[in-house]
Amino acid sequence: MKTHNTACDPTLLNLLYDGELSPEEDATVRDHLKNCPACRKELERNESVSHIFKDELNRELSLINQAALERKIVDRIQKKRAPFLAGFRNIFSPLRLLVPAAAVAGMVFFFFFTIKSPAPNSSPSAIINSFTGDVSSVMILETPETHQTIIWINEI
């Protein structure tokens, strides 16, 4: 077992603070601290710096979105294990599909509304292909505004 010198040793003080000394070494260093104000002061200074460091670290950690960080880490691990599958999943992820799907839906609705409410038509409402009848005369008329087709027959 390695033995440490009980004279003032900053390394021993750090090990004591970190709890990395054996029970015997811990007792020896503590015994030294009782009689050494300089080492006590040094230990207090180290504890103070350590507290500040821990507080700042905890504060920064509390600002992190842990769920997002976790997802990022998982994604990186998956990419490393199966890069093709991760890329495939990325392409078809819901967020990537949502915007184009919404665009397609918008185009479909626009298409239907323009088809259902078309602009006024200038062609006749009906185009006569043929007619036959036991009539004396036939007239084909078209109304001026809406171009409605009218067939007027005179029965015999």
Add this chain to the structure above:
Amino acid sequence: MIVSRKTSVLLLSAFILVCTALPARAQDKISIVVKTVLASQGEEYIDPSLKDLAKELQSVFRYSSYRLLGQDKMSLGKGQTGTASLPGDRSLKITPLSTKGDRVTLKLEIIKGGRQIFQTEARLRNRSSITVGGPKYKGGYLLFNIFGSF
């Protein structure tokens, strides 16, 4: 949250598919409405349900009265014949023959006393009408307005 986004994408895709499929199914049947109108001179009268039609007819005819005598509705497939009863022992037979673009080809026959007196084949635009008129009836003239949609 990932599950709900996937669900919304699937629902949206299904909705788009349904919307595109509906018009295709609607084209299988042609909806026909036949209005029988009596146009005459004399006391001015326009049936409330004929306001738009009367306005069009007044642009070409000088009749002061337009009365709705009857209305028939039918939903016909291609090649299927529907019959509307008309006044004066007449009937109107309508047969959709085909559709192309925004027009449907209709065969219209007017039968009187069991005898065909007039037949025409017309390509009617979707959500438009054709009017066949001329037979005399009770001091006026009968007009048959045929409206088609698909």
